[in-house]
Amino acid sequence: MELLIKILHNYYYMVAILLFIIGMHTMLTHSNLIKKVIAMNIMDTSVFLLFVAIGYTYGGEAPIVREGSEVLYVNPLPGSLMLTGIVVAVSITAYALSLIVKIYRYYGTVDYDEICLIRSQE
Amino acid sequence: MTEILTEILNALLLTFLVICAIAVAQIRDMLSAVIVFASFGLIMAIIWQQLSAPDVAMVEAALGTGVTTLLLIAAISKTRRAE
Amino acid sequence: MGLEQHFPALIIAILFGIAFFSPLLYRWARKISAPALITALTLALAMSISLLIQVTQGGNITYYLGGWPPPWGVELKIDLLRVYMLIIVLAVSTWIMIYALKDLEHELKTEMLGWYYSLYALLVGSMAGITLTNDLFNLFVLMEICAISACAIISIKEDRACLEASFKYLILSAMGTGCFLLGVAMIYMVTGHLNYDLVSEALPKAVELYPNNMFAAAALFIVAFGTKSALFPLHVWLPDAHASAPSPSSAMLSGVVIKIYAFALFIMFYQIFPRTLLDSIPLNEIVLWLASMGIMFGSIFAMVQVDLKKMLAYSSIGQIGYVFLGIGLDDSMAMAGGFYHLLVHAIMKSMLFMAAGVIIYSTGIRQIKQLGGIGQVLPVTMLAFTIGSASMIGLPGTGGLISKWYLALGALDIGRPIFVVIILASSLLNAVYYMPIIVNAFMQQEEFEHEAKPVPRQMLIPLIVGMAAIIFFGVFSRPVIVLLESAMQMFF
Amino acid sequence: MTLEDQIVRITSRLVVPFIQVYGIYIILHGHLSPGGGFSGGAIFGSSLVLVALSFNLEVGAKQISHDTSSILESGGALGFILTGLVAVVLGGNFLSNQAAGFPMGEAGELFSAGAIFIITTFLGIKVASTIITLFYNIIEEEDKSGASH
Numbered sequence: 001m002e003l004l005i006k007i008l009h010n011y012y013y014m015v016a017i018l019l020f021i022i023g024m025h026t027m028l029t030h031s032n033l034i035k036k037v038i039a040m041n042i043m044d045t046s047v048f049l050l051f052v053a054i055g056y057t058y059g060g061e062a063p064i065v066r067e068g069s070e071v072l073y074v075n076p077l078p079g080s081l082m083l084t085g086i087v088v089a090v091s092i093t094a095y096a097l098s099l100i101v102k103i104y105r106y107y108g109t110v111d112y113d114e115i116c117l118i119r120s121q122e
Numbered sequence: 123m124t125e126i127l128t129e130i131l132n133a134l135l136l137t138f139l140v141i142c143a144i145a146v147a148q149i150r151d152m153l154s155a156v157i158v159f160a161s162f163g164l165i166m167a168i169i170w171q172q173l174s175a176p177d178v179a180m181v182e183a184a185l186g187t188g189v190t191t192l193l194l195i196a197a198i199s200k201t202r203r204a205e
Numbered sequence: 206m207g208l209e210q211h212f213p214a215l216i217i218a219i220l221f222g223i224a225f226f227s228p229l230l231y232r233w234a235r236k237i238s239a240p241a242l243i244t245a246l247t248l249a250l251a252m253s254i255s256l257l258i259q260v261t262q263g264g265n266i267t268y269y270l271g272g273w274p275p276p277w278g279v280e281l282k283i284d285l286l287r288v289y290m291l292i293i294v295l296a297v298s299t300w301i302m303i304y305a306l307k308d309l310e311h312e313l314k315t316e317m318l319g320w321y322y323s324l325y326a327l328l329v330g331s332m333a334g335i336t337l338t339n340d341l342f343n344l345f346v347l348m349e350i351c352a353i354s355a356c357a358i359i360s361i362k363e364d365r366a367c368l369e370a371s372f373k374y375l376i377l378s379a380m381g382t383g384c385f386l387l388g389v390a391m392i393y394m395v396t397g398h399l400n401y402d403l404v405s406e407a408l409p410k411a412v413e414l415y416p417n418n419m420f421a422a423a424a425l426f427i428v429a430f431g432t433k434s435a436l437f438p439l440h441v442w443l444p445d446a447h448a449s450a451p452s453p454s455s456a457m458l459s460g461v462v463i464k465i466y467a468f469a470l471f472i473m474f475y476q477i478f479p480r481t482l483l484d485s486i487p488l489n490e491i492v493l494w495l496a497s498m499g500i501m502f503g504s505i506f507a508m509v510q511v512d513l514k515k516m517l518a519y520s521s522i523g524q525i526g527y528v529f530l531g532i533g534l535d536d537s538m539a540m541a542g543g544f545y546h547l548l549v550h551a552i553m554k555s556m557l558f559m560a561a562g563v564i565i566y567s568t569g570i571r572q573i574k575q576l577g578g579i580g581q582v583l584p585v586t587m588l589a590f591t592i593g594s595a596s597m598i599g600l601p602g603t604g605g606l607i608s609k610w611y612l613a614l615g616a617l618d619i620g621r622p623i624f625v626v627i628i629l630a631s632s633l634l635n636a637v638y639y640m641p642i643i644v645n646a647f648m649q650q651e652e653f654e655h656e657a658k659p660v661p662r663q664m665l666i667p668l669i670v671g672m673a674a675i676i677f678f679g680v681f682s683r684p685v686i687v688l689l690e691s692a693m694q695m696f697f
Numbered sequence: 698m699t700l701e702d703q704i705v706r707i708t709s710r711l712v713v714p715f716i717q718v719y720g721i722y723i724i725l726h727g728h729l730s731p732g733g734g735f736s737g738g739a740i741f742g743s744s745l746v747l748v749a750l751s752f753n754l755e756v757g758a759k760q761i762s763h764d765t766s767s768i769l770e771s772g773g774a775l776g777f778i779l780t781g782l783v784a785v786v787l788g789g790n791f792l793s794n795q796a797a798g799f800p801m802g803e804a805g806e807l808f809s810a811g812a813i814f815i816i817t818t819f820l821g822i823k824v825a826s827t828i829i830t831l832f833y834n835i836i837e838e839e840d841k842s843g844a845s846h
Binding site: 020023024027028033036040043044047050051054078081084085088091092095096099100102103106107115119 | 342345346349352353356357360363364365368369371372375376379380383386387390393394399
């Protein structure tokens with residue numbers, strides 16, 4: 001029961017880890033290259049969720065300074081870091097996709113198992 | 123009252139996030155998987171707004187959902203659609 | 206207030222600047238784009254040597270980007286070990302680029318050359334950043350830049366093997382950096398800092414409060430850096446990637462890139478994690494045994510290869526094991542040996558890949574068994590190959606002996622003679638696969654039957670420099686070892 | 698041309714200017730409100746991609762040619778580094794802002810925050826042109842070289 005309450009209190013973390021596991025499992029088990037890329041994105045996003053959830057203070061407001069207001073702000077650092085993280089993830093995705101399109105031109109497939117089959121027949 | 127409702131909304135969004143992630147893994151049609159992934163990104167953007175990180179939400183909506191989906195669809199249109 | 210205090214930031218700025226400038230330069234003034242890259246690399250090298258002088262005279266340097274001190278700003282930190290790594294990165298990459306200018310002409314299409322220069326500068330800049338940064342999140346971003354540019358200098362050749370290898374590398378290293386970022390999140394969760402120094406201050410208390418959290422972070426870091434630097438069971442991407450790439454890229458990837466991550470793991474273990482964590486779980490033991498398995502299996506896999514570059518790539522898996530052995534042995538002498546091996550292996554593996562590149566350039570041969578008698582047509586190249594192999598095996602007079610010697614001394618020092626046996630056995634295995642090539646190349650009676658193009662001088666001079674460097678570091682090892690031992694002082 | 702094409706084209710023709718203004722607004726107000734170079738550049742870049750998607754690639758390429766976008770890409774990044782170097786020349790640390798004497802202006806005004814404003818603008822240019830280049834690189838793959846499978 002105590003464990004359950006603990007889990008309920010940290011449900012953002014739990015979901016983040018769950019998503020990380022789903023992403024990694026999809027990335028490692030599916031042989032379709034585009035699906036691997038999507039799964040990589042899910043994995044990255046889950047870590048970003050974890051980071052932002054760490055920076056969240058309960059009842060805090062977005063860290064924008066307004067005139068004459070003394071309110072609780074959330075930690076702005078994880079958010080601004082994750083901004084960079086998202087850009088990095090997008091650039092990796094773009095590079096991976098352009099590689100996939102090139103691979104498709106040479107092999108005629110985007111399935112890793114089929115690529116291995118083609119290579120072994122040569 | 124509003125706090126409880128917000129909590130319920132957050133929990134629902136997170137549940138939907140997990141469902142989307144599993145659906146992306148299971149769907150065999152790549153185009154549908156990409157669309158589900160786009161909805162995954164949008165829900166993530168809402169969650170970040172809930173977590174008071176509006177700039178991350180904005181970047182996720184623009185880059186993570188918009189541009190990534192665009193690139194994925196461009197790549198699928200150049201390759202094949204079935205897994 | 207001189208310019209030299211800005212050198213840490215200027216090194217990175219110059220390298221990234223030339224990375225973004227060289228596509229423009231290649232478009233408008235094609236002739237000067239290659240000299241500009243070489244100039245930038247040399248300038249950065251000169252600055253790093255100036256940093257070495259500053260550090261030896263005045264102690265560690267910290268540099269605040271934007272003038273913001275931590276915990277707000279990003280900090281660059283230069284101590285002896287980092288400046289040592291920085292000089293290795295910059296010197297070896299300048300040396301490889303001089304060779305590459307000629308070699309790339311036949312391996313790449315002309316319009317791709319400008320992009321290659323750009324990616325190369327990006328790779329070197331990100332590695333310089335990894336050595337200098339003192340911030341976990343910056344390390345993550347630089348690792349991603351390094352991964353993308355390293356994949357890109359493989360796939361720029363655009364044949365099927367390159368594309369596939371580089372995709373495999375990309376996916377695995379994305380998984381590695383994902384794990385790293387999760388580990389950073391775990392650390393940030395309990396300490397609230399990302400700066401190395403502040404984290405290492407806060408961690409001893411955090412380990413007591415949240416031990417499981419920190420175990421998870423340590424495990425994630427081992428997976429992340431192990432994947433990136435091809436620690437034994439996570440090495441699957443390396444042989445394809447390093448063998449199919451253009452020769453200068455292989456030299457760069459095998460010589461420098463994988464070592465940067467070994468260095469980063471070292472920093473994580475001994476600068477960030479408190480000793481109590483290292484004592485409470487056998488982290489070092491895990492790294493030691495994985496490294497030993499890598500040393501043995503890398504050599505065994507290398508023996509059965511038929512492709513010359515693939516053999517060299519498998520040999521890298523074995524050789525990176527020595528560096529990890531130095532990290533895991535937890536003894537200042539063994540660590541000095543490990544880091545000395547990092548230097549020597551950077552030189553010899555790059556040189557061997559360059560020699561392989563010359564062979565491919567001149568004759569087009571990649572198969573090992575066709576190399577019989579090649580010593581008659583390419584004497585300088587095969588001499589370089591011989592000296593590199595001798596250093597791999599660890600013959601006296603070469604740098605390879607010194608590093609193995611110190612590793613063995615360190616292993617005996619903490620009472621683990623089993624690792625001496627492993628080092629000796631792997632030297633023997635190295636001899637088994639390097640010797641036949643050399644013997645075939647020089648001793649074969651019959652004529653070499655393939656055509657051989659004349660090799661331009663620009664490709665031979667780097668080989669000669671490499672030979673000289675290996676012999677130099679085999680004979681005059683003392684200054685470097687002294688430097689490394691005083692660098693290790695701060696970790697013990 | 699079908700009716701659906703017409704609808705898509707007219708809608709995008711209506712929407713694109715607003716998206717672009719919104720993108721520029723986000724870039725320029727990066728130091729005042731959520732957003733900044735990354736998100737604003739992405740919004741601006743995707744508006745041009747939207748033109749290419751709803752009309753065709755030629756019309757899209759007419760808006761901004763490949764050469765221009767790749768030059769802007771390098772230029773944006775170089776501008777970022779140069780801003781950092783200007784700070785060094787002015788006597789501060791690399792990328793320093795107020796310490797190097799960039800005019801700070803009044804908080805809350807558009808032209809305030811010194812170097813951050815300049816850096817955000819360069820970042821926006823870089824990100825917008827990168828997104829356009831990425832899209833064209835993937836979509837135009839086949840025209841470049843004649844490899845076959």
